[in-house]
Amino acid sequence: MSDSLKVALLGCGTVGGAVLRLLTEQSDDLAARIGRRVEVAGVAVRRPDHHPEVPAELLTTDAHGLVTRPDVDLVVEVIGGIEPARSLLLAAIGAGKSVVSANKALLAEDGVALHAAAGQAGVDLYYEAAVAGAIPLLRPLRESLAGDQLRRVVGIVNGTTNYILSRMAETGAGFGEALAEATELGYAEADPTADVDGFDAAAKAAILASLAFHTPVTAADVYREGISAVSATDVARAAEIGCTVKLLAICERVAGADGADDGVAVRVHPAMIPTTHPLASVGGAFNAVFVEAEAAGELMFYGRGAGGEPTASAVLGDLVAVARNRVSGAAGPGTTGYAGLTVRSMADTPTRYHVSLDVADKPGVLATVAHEFAAHGVSIATVRQDGHGEAATLVIVTHRAPDAALSATVARLREMDAVRAVTSVLRVEGLA
Numbered sequence: 001m002s003d004s005l006k007v008a009l010l011g012c013g014t015v016g017g018a019v020l021r022l023l024t025e026q027s028d029d030l031a032a033r034i035g036r037r038v039e040v041a042g043v044a045v046r047r048p049d050h051h052p053e054v055p056a057e058l059l060t061t062d063a064h065g066l067v068t069r070p071d072v073d074l075v076v077e078v079i080g081g082i083e084p085a086r087s088l089l090l091a092a093i094g095a096g097k098s099v100v101s102a103n104k105a106l107l108a109e110d111g112v113a114l115h116a117a118a119g120q121a122g123v124d125l126y127y128e129a130a131v132a133g134a135i136p137l138l139r140p141l142r143e144s145l146a147g148d149q150l151r152r153v154v155g156i157v158n159g160t161t162n163y164i165l166s167r168m169a170e171t172g173a174g175f176g177e178a179l180a181e182a183t184e185l186g187y188a189e190a191d192p193t194a195d196v197d198g199f200d201a202a203a204k205a206a207i208l209a210s211l212a213f214h215t216p217v218t219a220a221d222v223y224r225e226g227i228s229a230v231s232a233t234d235v236a237r238a239a240e241i242g243c244t245v246k247l248l249a250i251c252e253r254v255a256g257a258d259g260a261d262d263g264v265a266v267r268v269h270p271a272m273i274p275t276t277h278p279l280a281s282v283g284g285a286f287n288a289v290f291v292e293a294e295a296a297g298e299l300m301f302y303g304r305g306a307g308g309e310p311t312a313s314a315v316l317g318d319l320v321a322v323a324r325n326r327v328s329g330a331a332g333p334g335t336t337g338y339a340g341l342t343v344r345s346m347a348d349t350p351t352r353y354h355v356s357l358d359v360a361d362k363p364g365v366l367a368t369v370a371h372e373f374a375a376h377g378v379s380i381a382t383v384r385q386d387g388h389g390e391a392a393t394l395v396i397v398t399h400r401a402p403d404a405a406l407s408a409t410v411a412r413l414r415e416m417d418a419v420r421a422v423t424s425v426l427r428v429e430g431l432a
């Protein structure tokens with residue numbers, strides 16, 4: 001076997017630690033698959049004294065020096081965040097190294113520039129681990145489905161929030177307790193508000209939409225709501241209509257106001273979905289992504305979406321791909337080529353709402369409420385009244401309407417004398 005391939009590992013936390021362990025444990029198998037041995041050239045961390053598991057001679061705090069070392073062939077970045085990860089990847093690419101990253105925040109902010117730099121330098125840039133952990137998803141989107149027209153990509157792409165919502169629904173665990181468990185299990189980001197407030201899912205949605213629709217979409221283009229406002233009432237209301245609450249990432253082709261089918265809308269928010277929907281049974285830190293394509297029809301990708309080893313599996317898959325390209329002299333995937341679709345705003349995106357109101361059960365209240373929906377051009381699909389007298393509740397599910405019309409309707413309902421309180425507002429997906 002000829003010269004070894006030398007890997008610089010940036011970061012040795014939940015994911016980096018698992019990558020290092022698997023590289024060591026599977027060293028012989030990897031060598032057989034690639035045709036060369038993979039050798040770790042160095043491991044960059046912030047606090048070397050926190051890493052007794054790493055041979056001392058490999059540890060360094062000089063990440064920049066490591067990625068530009070002449071003997072390094074590949075760089076694996078599992079530090080996270082924007083800086084210094086971006087500068088380190090650009091320095092590595094500039095020095096002719098191929099890179100593998102799990103950093104969705106960075107790819108969702110600067111994917112276009114990183115692809116351009118990699119293309120110019122003639123090196124590979126892979127990031128399968130950045131979306132949905134262990135699930136092979138980006139490669140199928142970028143390669144297997146590249147000849148098809150995708151209509152919609154809908155999924156649960158954040159393990160931490162799915163774990164929290166599952167624990168709350170199944171065991172009645174409190175929000176804080178469930179988040180602490182997710183953090184302990186290695187699912188949460190270094191700053192878990194990235195999970196809870198939907199930033200992590202929004203970054204993943206941007207990456208998915210960019211690949212699915214061959215259109216540059218950044219995290220800033222993604223409408224985002226997290227799960228911190230999801231209440232016990234929301235969960236109970238969902239159960240009443242045979243639904244469960246999930247944080248969904250939804251990327252879809254949409255028509256503009258002029259009817260032109262040249263738009264893409266990307267959003268992340270909690271939604272009620274029927275318990276019969278395949279995504280409803282995705283529990284814990286598992287992720288699942290539904291893809292609807294013109295020719296292929298419906299496809300579903302499912303697996304572990306977070307945690308050290310599952311994510312390290314995806315990192316190693318990329319590492320093997322880069323190593324094979326290097327050994328064979330083949331080119332990596334490069335950019336996907338851009339179709340230049342327009343990224344539409346959430347205001348124009350058609351959605352459905354489930355709204356629960358406390359009202360006084362008096363003649364004319366239902367008509368007054370219904371009038372507000374009609375005045376905003378929103379058609380009501382179902383209305384249910386529970387209770388009577390001072391304790392009456394109206395539960396309304398709408399048909400699809402532009403999100404701006406729905407949210408304006410809810411804003412008006414909050415102001416109406418006839419409405420004592422708007423107790424639950426959630427979007428609904430997948431309801432017949």
Ligand SMILES: NC(=O)C1=CN([C@@H]2O[C@H](COP(=O)(O)OP(=O)(O)OC[C@H]3O[C@@H](n4cnc5c(N)ncnc54)[C@H](OP(=O)(O)O)[C@@H]3O)[C@@H](O)[C@H]2O)C=CC1
Pocket residue numbers: 010011012013014015016044045046047048050061063077078079080081084102103104105129130133186187188189190305306307308311
């Ligand atoms: N955890 C998960 O389930 C998943 C994570 N990811 C992504 O993988 C990446 C890593 O996540 P994770 O392993 O959980 O994060 P951790 O916080 O567990 O680990 C981060 C590592 O990076 C090191 N580090 C931080 N800043 C620097 C710096 N300036 N220079 C050198 N090293 C630095 C830390 O060093 P030290 O240990 O010394 O502090 C630590 O070893 C992130 O992009 C994350 O979004 C992707 C999919 C799943």
Ligand SMILES: N[C@@H](CC=O)C(=O)O
Pocket residue numbers: 130132133157158159160161187188189195200305306307
């Ligand atoms: N914090 C992320 C980790 C994987 O991407 C999550 O919970 O999904």
